[in-house]
Amino acid sequence: MIPDVFEQSGILRRLIPLGVIFAGIAALAVTFLSITQRMTDLREAPGDNLTWTLSQVEVDVLLLTDEALLAMQAGTPDLATLRRRFDNVYSRATSVSESPVFGPMRADETFAAQLATLRTCIDKLAVLIDASDAELVANLPRVWELSSTIREDAHDIALTGIKLRSVASDAEREAFSRLLFAAAAISLALILFLGVMLVFLLRQYRSHREISEAAERANSRLKSSFDVSLDAIIVADDQGVILDYSGAAETVFGFSKDEAIGAKMSDLIVPHQHRAAHLAGMERFNRTREAHLVGKGRIEITALRKSGEEFPVEISIGMSTDHRGTIFISYLRDITDRRAAEEDLKRARDEALQAEQAKSNFLAVMSHEMRTPLNGIFGTIELLQNTKLGKTQRGYLDIAKQSGDILLYHVNNVLDVARMDVGKLELSNDTFELTQFFRDIVTTNETTAYAQSNRLSLDLGDMPRCHVVADEQRLRQVAYNLVSNALKFTHHGEVTLKARIIGQEWLEFSVTDTGVGIHPEDQTRVFDRFFTQEKSYDRLASGAGLGLTICRQLVDMMEGTIALDSAVDKGSTFTVRVPLRIATEPLKPAAKPEVPENTDALDGLSVLLVEDNEINRLIVRQMLQSQGAAVTEAHNGQEAVDRVHEQQYAAILMDVSMPVMNGVDATEIIRQADTPNKQAPIIGLTAHALADEQAKFLAAGMDMCLNKPVSQADLVGALVSVVTQDGAPGQNRPKTAPNDLIDAHIFGDLKSVFKPEKLQKLVGDFEAEISGLLAAIPDLMNAEDLSGLATRTHKSIGSAGMIGTLGFQRQLRALEQAAKANDAEVAQAAAAEVEAAWKGTRRALRAAAH
Numbered sequence: 001m002i003p004d005v006f007e008q009s010g011i012l013r014r015l016i017p018l019g020v021i022f023a024g025i026a027a028l029a030v031t032f033l034s035i036t037q038r039m040t041d042l043r044e045a046p047g048d049n050l051t052w053t054l055s056q057v058e059v060d061v062l063l064l065t066d067e068a069l070l071a072m073q074a075g076t077p078d079l080a081t082l083r084r085r086f087d088n089v090y091s092r093a094t095s096v097s098e099s100p101v102f103g104p105m106r107a108d109e110t111f112a113a114q115l116a117t118l119r120t121c122i123d124k125l126a127v128l129i130d131a132s133d134a135e136l137v138a139n140l141p142r143v144w145e146l147s148s149t150i151r152e153d154a155h156d157i158a159l160t161g162i163k164l165r166s167v168a169s170d171a172e173r174e175a176f177s178r179l180l181f182a183a184a185a186i187s188l189a190l191i192l193f194l195g196v197m198l199v200f201l202l203r204q205y206r207s208h209r210e211i212s213e214a215a216e217r218a219n220s221r222l223k224s225s226f227d228v229s230l231d232a233i234i235v236a237d238d239q240g241v242i243l244d245y246s247g248a249a250e251t252v253f254g255f256s257k258d259e260a261i262g263a264k265m266s267d268l269i270v271p272h273q274h275r276a277a278h279l280a281g282m283e284r285f286n287r288t289r290e291a292h293l294v295g296k297g298r299i300e301i302t303a304l305r306k307s308g309e310e311f312p313v314e315i316s317i318g319m320s321t322d323h324r325g326t327i328f329i330s331y332l333r334d335i336t337d338r339r340a341a342e343e344d345l346k347r348a349r350d351e352a353l354q355a356e357q358a359k360s361n362f363l364a365v366m367s368h369e370m371r372t373p374l375n376g377i378f379g380t381i382e383l384l385q386n387t388k389l390g391k392t393q394r395g396y397l398d399i400a401k402q403s404g405d406i407l408l409y410h411v412n413n414v415l416d417v418a419r420m421d422v423g424k425l426e427l428s429n430d431t432f433e434l435t436q437f438f439r440d441i442v443t444t445n446e447t448t449a450y451a452q453s454n455r456l457s458l459d460l461g462d463m464p465r466c467h468v469v470a471d472e473q474r475l476r477q478v479a480y481n482l483v484s485n486a487l488k489f490t491h492h493g494e495v496t497l498k499a500r501i502i503g504q505e506w507l508e509f510s511v512t513d514t515g516v517g518i519h520p521e522d523q524t525r526v527f528d529r530f531f532t533q534e535k536s537y538d539r540l541a542s543g544a545g546l547g548l549t550i551c552r553q554l555v556d557m558m559e560g561t562i563a564l565d566s567a568v569d570k571g572s573t574f575t576v577r578v579p580l581r582i583a584t585e586p587l588k589p590a591a592k593p594e595v596p597e598n599t600d601a602l603d604g605l606s607v608l609l610v611e612d613n614e615i616n617r618l619i620v621r622q623m624l625q626s627q628g629a630a631v632t633e634a635h636n637g638q639e640a641v642d643r644v645h646e647q648q649y650a651a652i653l654m655d656v657s658m659p660v661m662n663g664v665d666a667t668e669i670i671r672q673a674d675t676p677n678k679q680a681p682i683i684g685l686t687a688h689a690l691a692d693e694q695a696k697f698l699a700a701g702m703d704m705c706l707n708k709p710v711s712q713a714d715l716v717g718a719l720v721s722v723v724t725q726d727g728a729p730g731q732n733r734p735k736t737a738p739n740d741l742i743d744a745h746i747f748g749d750l751k752s753v754f755k756p757e758k759l760q761k762l763v764g765d766f767e768a769e770i771s772g773l774l775a776a777i778p779d780l781m782n783a784e785d786l787s788g789l790a791t792r793t794h795k796s797i798g799s800a801g802m803i804g805t806l807g808f809q810r811q812l813r814a815l816e817q818a819a820k821a822n823d824a825e826v827a828q829a830a831a832a833e834v835e836a837a838w839k840g841t842r843r844a845l846r847a848a849a850h
Contacts, residue, residue: 050101054161057092057118058154064089065151068144070197077140079133086129093122096157105164114157121150232332237325240264240282252313252334254306271304294319294328303332311336380619426758427557428751430472431583435465437472438499438509441479448487449495456487459498467583468507474554475578478562481547482511482574490515493571504582510575518566526564527552551576602719603628605650608677610640610666611685612658616708620653620685623712629719637666641673648676650723653715656686656697664700671701671813672794678817679810681722685710699802741844747804756849763849766803769796770838777831786827790819808834808841 064085071077096102097119105111125146128139136143232249236242245260253260253269260268266275266282285291293299294317303313311334318329381400389397442458449456479497486495493514502508518526527548551574555562560578607629611617621631632649634640638661640654652670656663667682684697684705694705703722706714751759773796780789793816800809811834818827 051162053092053095054158057096058158060085060088060092061147061151061154065144065147068140068147072140072144077137079136083129086125090122090126093118105161108164111157111160111164114153114160118150118153118157121146234330236265236328238286240266243327252332269303271302271310291319293317312339426755427471427474429469429756431467431469432472433465434468435460435463438497441483442497444480445483445487448484452487452490453492454487454490455494457496459496461500463500469581469583478551478554478576479509481551485547486511486513486515505579506577507580508577510573512571512573514571517568517570517572519568523564523566602716605629605723608632608634608640608643608649608652610634610637610653610663611655612636623715627716637661637663640666641669644670644675644677649680651719652680652682654682654684654702656684664697667701683718683722695802699798701801741805741807741841742848743804743806747848760849763845766799767842769799774835774838781828786819786822786824789827790816793819805841808837811837
């Protein structure tokens with residue numbers, strides 16, 4: 001390795017070789033003058049070649065010495081030239097040692113001693129020269145030292161040889177003279193070479209100086225960046241000792257630069273509970289040189305302030321290694337504020353979710369609170385319509401009925417928007433005939449068109465009669481809203497509904513009117529909630545401004561588009577394009593209960609009416625009594641539970657939201673209690689319009705649910721469907737036919753609530769639940785754990801009712817009752833019936849789900 005003195009004084013290191021070179025040149029010049037004076041006497045002397053060879057040994061040694069010095073000074077040493085110089089020296093020395101012409105000289109003791117010394121040094125140099133490049137570079141100082149040592153020996157040998165040759169023969173004088181001239185020429189060449197080297201060294205000096213200045217500028221920029229960095233920067237060695245410490249670090253950690261530099265990071269900024277791990281990591285690095293955190297990007301850890309406060313930081317670590325060791329550069333950022341912001345964001349999210357849940361609960365309550373009085377209004381109107389009325393009175397009732405229908409329409413719109421907001425409105429896949437679908441839309445609106453003096457027409461073009469798969473109810477809602485809106489805002493004009501199928505994959509229909517049109521500035525807002533156009537629109541029609549909002553959201557759910565083209569006083573065109581699928585074969589819709597023509601179907605039937613609202617009780621009682629039913633009233637769920645112990649009822653009408661005990665809890669108790677009404681049909685009368693809530697009611701044991709407001713026709717039809725079989729009254733519950741294992745209404749509701757893949761998953765989960773129950777029954781029976789069997793079976797009873805397998809649900813209830821009665825024999829028989837019933841039920845479920 002080059003001594004430190006040469007690293008610290010580069011100029012002196014270059015001036016010393018130059019001084020030596022010039023001194024050598026001066027010595028050669030003096031020698032040349034002395035030899036010239038003797039040339040006349042020695043002109044004819046022999047042995048010039050020998051003398052030249054001896055002199056060349058000295059020159060080659062001098063060149064080798066200079067080359068070694070240059071190699072030491074160069075950033076990339078020229079080892080090939082150095083070895084070539086050595087080969088020259090070695091060759092000359094070998095000639096002097098072995099050539100016969102030097103035999104007389106080797107006989108001289110002085111010459112032999114000098115030659116032996118030279119040979120010894122050359123052999124030592126040979127070992128160094130023949131080593132690898134890396135070893136040779138490392139041993140350049142030794143090469144230079146040995147070559148400097150033999151320089152004087154080579155000089156002495158040359159002089160001794162010349163002396164011997166001068167004494168030996170005058171004939172060699174001429175040769176000696178030529179040798180001197182050759183030496184002069186070589187000396188001149190050496191001077192020229194040294195001059196070139198001098199120029200080269202000067203250029204190298206300037207180049208290194210420029211590099212040094214650039215490095216200084218870079219260091220200055222780096223220091224500026226270090227000082228002004230907003231992130232804390234800490235530089236430490238591989239022992240964890242801090243070497244540098246930025247101003248930002250002083251602000252972040254509270255330690256001054258003087259306090260930090262020289263201290264260990266583990267003692268200064270690492271929390272107490274993490275110091276052992278930090279020290280273990282440093283020790284592992286020093287042992288294996290494997291860095292686990294270096295270059296891994298941003299890492300969040302906990303750091304320590306001077307005040308003792310622990311706080312979160314984001315750290316990124318880099319590493320640099322040179323001959324002096326390894327250093328680590330750590331960039332640290334205080335993320336306390338960011339963490340606080342994240343916590344605030346999470347808190348805001350949670351509050352938003354809670355608000356959304358509160359909104360959903362509010363809508364459920366409002367649905368009940370709004371539908372309950374509507375039930376009283378519609379029921380009263382319907383009862384009044386069945387009495388003798390004058391023309392004026394009937395006109396008033398018609399107005400009240402129309403107003404109620406409008407209010408119910410707005411309530412349903414608000415609930416639809418709310419359900420879409422909370423993601424509880426899902427599309428179903430229905431199969432229906434498309435041309436008839438559009439004809440029904442036109443037929444439904446013909447009365448409105450006539451009242452507005454409008455002509456309503458349908459243009460189906462060349463659309464063939466075909467069955468398609470889509471959500472019929474929601475598609476009808478979109479088309480009906482658009483046609484209804486067009487008719488409201490058009491007087492003495494024309495409204496046209498056009499429809500066509502595009503490529504067997506898309507349905508496009510448009511509603512065009514010749515009405516007042518929509519102002520350009522309002523066209524971008526026409527689909528916004530509660531938007532109603534000013535001026536002429538306010539004079540022509542009223543509304544809540546939700547119809548077009550619902551249309552757009554439904555079309556978006558169908559993954560379709562809805563577009564508007566309108567001009568003031570010319571009319572508007574709404575165009576809808578939605579995907580659909582052509583059905584391979586039409587599916588028959590599930591049959592709905594119809595009101596029997598025989599109004600005496602309820603004669604003599606005993607019905608328990610459970611309702612807390614006095615007006616609703618009065619109306620429903622009057623509806624039933626007019627059909628011949630005997631009605632017993634209960635004001636809440638608890639009273640209903642008490643009544644079912646007193647007598648048997650053909651059916652129970654159960655409100656859901658009631659004080660003391662709600663209808664869901666009352667239904668579950670009635671289904672579990674040992675009373676004459678355990679299997680009695682229970683019809684829910686609910687204002688809870690959300691489908692998933694009604695699914696819960698069915699799971700609790702209700703046979704069906706009717707939404708308030710309920711009409712007399714719907715109420716009577718529902719009662720007839722659950723209390724009769726083949727039209728014969730008096731049966732508590734219809735048996736499920738072998739080919740009708742699934743209740744069409746319940747499963748149809750599930751299809752309207754869930755997408756096909758979710759419905760199939762629901763059926764799969766139910767299958768897994770029942771399979772687990774069937775697998776557990778033998779173990780529970782063998783262990784005589786009938787109580788556990790009853791508990792396990794009860795869980796599946798609710799699931800069976802919710803999914804519509806009412807026949808299978810009855811089998812499960814029979815098993816539960818036997819287990820609760822601790823009757824092992826009956827329970828064993830009931831379990832066998834459950835297992836047998838499950839096979840057909842499972843096949844029917846799979847077929848219905850697909």
